[in-house]
Amino acid sequence: MPDRKSFLLRADAGILEAMQRWANDDLRSLNAQVEFVLRSALRAAGRLPVPVENPPTPPVDEPS
Secondary structure, three states, X not given: OOOOOOOOOOOOHHHHHXXXXXXXXXXXXXXXXXXXXXXXXXXXXXXXXXXXXXXXXXXXXXXX
């Protein structure tokens, strides 16, 4: 799991209430919902690094 850092977020009460309702609808914590929204916005803006996938391994021939 990547390192996690905490920071203080000041937001308008209406925004936090809307995010909490959305989080409840998606069965997430408020923190997880904020991360989800931030990650989605970063991906849409092309600012989230694309994870490097493991290259496929060739099939192993079994002895006959």
